[in-house]
């Protein structure tokens with residue numbers, strides 16, 4: 001862990017049922033107990049992977065301790081995030097868990113309160129996460145900020161466009177060749193997270209998946225070949241910076257269908273490049289998936305660093321971080337709604353934030369990063 005330790009940040013006490021819980025950083029000595037809480041919450045028991053997650057992947061972890069047992073946990077992974085043409089800091093939240101005996105006592109809420117306080121003190125503009133439940137995190141001020149289109153299509157029905165030979169196979173160890181394209185790609189969306197070399201390695205070394213990589217001048221594809229469901233090729237990640245790169249990718253998928261797969265599925269941030277090709281027979285199936293949730297943390301830093309100072313609004317924050325919880329909740333936007341409104345993801349209804357609407361909406365919101 002590279003971020004605050006208990007030496008730097010004093011522990012806090014909160015009431016949990018009939019006992020006091022101490023909210024503090026998770027240290028290496030806490031790991032064997034922390035992993036029990038994570039294992040029971042996620043059902044994922046590979047201790048080595050949890051250790052890496054807690055002490056290498058995450059910048060720091062915070063826990064709610066009762067008698068030195070970490071009953072509730074959350075970790076923070078710091079990302080650079082694109083918004084309105086600027087690179088801002090995003091506290092990615094992961095590993096949120098509470099041990100079964102101590103659930104529904106406010107422990108995770110207290111841990112997230114502490115995490116948001118720390119991010120706010122560090123002038124971090126926003127926070128984001130992939131929720132297990134959207135209503136749960138709405139109570140903490142997060143809002144849905146992107147929709148993703150999962151497309152499934154019979155390989156035979158893919159229109160014959162593009163040139164597959166513009167893609168070159170890349171060895172897994174040479175993943176760094178994909179990084180410049182990924183970086184260009186993230187610049188074309190709001191709330192897209194940058195991925196460093198360490199995260200690339202982590203993404204590509206999942207025990208339950210077997211990846212192959214293809215690189216194009218203006219794109220790349222990551223396929224998973226492990227245990228395909230119903231002879232469907234899983235395109236895990238498909239970056240295309242031009243319509244041509246999208247067409248060339250379709251040609252690549254179509255070629256793959258000859259023996260191994262009948263259909264393919266992939267995720268698109270917007271459907272237009274597919275729709276422009278007309279509707280095939282049988283038509284592609286499109287499933288709209290809810291994406292990442294985000295919220296503003298340090299509102300001053302957010303408005304200033306995203307060049308939105310002229311449209312600054314007071315925020316009504318249930319966690320009391322980026323604004324008071326008690327100011328005109330009906331007409332003041334929440335910390336997640338501010339991002340929805342500025343990015344044009346959602347139109348405010350009767351909010352005082354009308355002037356903020358679409359002020360950062362030059363590109364769609366989308367993030368592929370899983371954490």
Ligand SMILES: CC(C)(COP(=O)(O)OP(=O)(O)OC[C@H]1O[C@@H](n2cnc3c(N)ncnc32)[C@H](O)[C@@H]1OP(=O)(O)O)[C@@H](O)C(=O)NCCC(=O)NCCS
Pocket residue numbers: 041042072095096097098099102103104105106107108109110130131132133135136139
């Ligand atoms: C979900 C989980 C983290 C909640 O932890 P917790 O300590 O029980 O949560 P809290 O007591 O702090 O609850 C905070 C609020 O969410 C509500 N809540 C708690 N569990 C909830 C659930 N499963 N679904 C919806 N709301 C829930 C609480 O009622 C409370 O609302 P309130 O503030 O209006 O009173 C815990 O049940 C868990 O570890 N589950 C398994 C792992 C998991 O799903 N992690 C999340 C990964 S994103």
